[in-house]
Amino acid sequence: EAESFSAHLTYVSRRGVKMLNGLTANGGAQVKLEGPGSWPYDAGTAATAVVPALSSGRTPSVFTFALALDKWRAKLRSPHSPLIAGCNSVPGQSVDAFQPGGTIRNNHLTWETQAVAISPGAVPVAYGWMQGEADVAQTADWYLPRAISAIDAALADIETATGHRPRVLIWQTGGYRDSAGKPYGPPLAQLDLVAHYDA
Numbered sequence: 001e002a003e004s005f006s007a008h009l010t011y012v013s014r015r016g017v018k019m020l021n022g023l024t025a026n027g028g029a030q031v032k033l034e035g036p037g038s039w040p041y042d043a044g045t046a047a048t049a050v051v052p053a054l055s056s057g058r059t060p061s062v063f064t065f066a067l068a069l070d071k072w073r074a075k076l077r078s079p080h081s082p083l084i085a086g087c088n089s090v091p092g093q094s095v096d097a098f099q100p101g102g103t104i105r106n107n108h109l110t111w112e113t114q115a116v117a118i119s120p121g122a123v124p125v126a127y128g129w130m131q132g133e134a135d136v137a138q139t140a141d142w143y144l145p146r147a148i149s150a151i152d153a154a155l156a157d158i159e160t161a162t163g164h165r166p167r168v169l170i171w172q173t174g175g176y177r178d179s180a181g182k183p184y185g186p187p188l189a190q191l192d193l194v195a196h197y198d199a
Contacts, residue, residue, distance in 0.1 A: 019052075135185060137183065
């Protein structure tokens with residue numbers, strides 16, 4: 001029964017949630033759903049296909065969200081179209097690492113460009129933001145404008161690549177409470193981010 005249940009979940013997961021295949025980083029290493037991390041995509045890298053989503057280790061939140069959205073659309077009997085999920089984050093990075101010129105931002109734009117090249121006409125559904133653990137020692141006033149700047153830059157990249165500006169999805173970065181005297185600025189700024197983007 002456990003094997004049957006597991007196989008069923010795998011089928012559901014892979015039916016509607018896809019990823020780009022063929023992208024490489026770190027001297028030719030294949031990039032899966034979670035992205036290349038702190039490595040840049042290899043120069044001249046090109047997506048070769050859209051295939052069922054597969055993580056090589058840690059499962060990024062984008063997969064959880066994409067799976068839930070796919071099942072929700074099926075429940076509403078919406079016309080089915082596969083979701084191409086991508087993740088270009090580096091765990092533990094400050095919000096400042098998401099600004100123009102950095103690896104995260106460059107990888108994000110590369111992924112967007114490749115998604116459009118391999119799947120012309122694809123329309124972005126959502127841009128997910130789950131960041132802040134590295135900045136819990138900062139105040140909300142310090143964090144909020146930096147997060148807005150980083151999200152705006154990502155949305156501009158998406159709009160440049162696709163002609164569309166997607167909705168923003170904010171994940172809670174942590175259930176922190178003030179037990180160590182830190183300001184915990186990112187969690188305190190999350191509702192302001194939601195309001196700012198009607199997210």
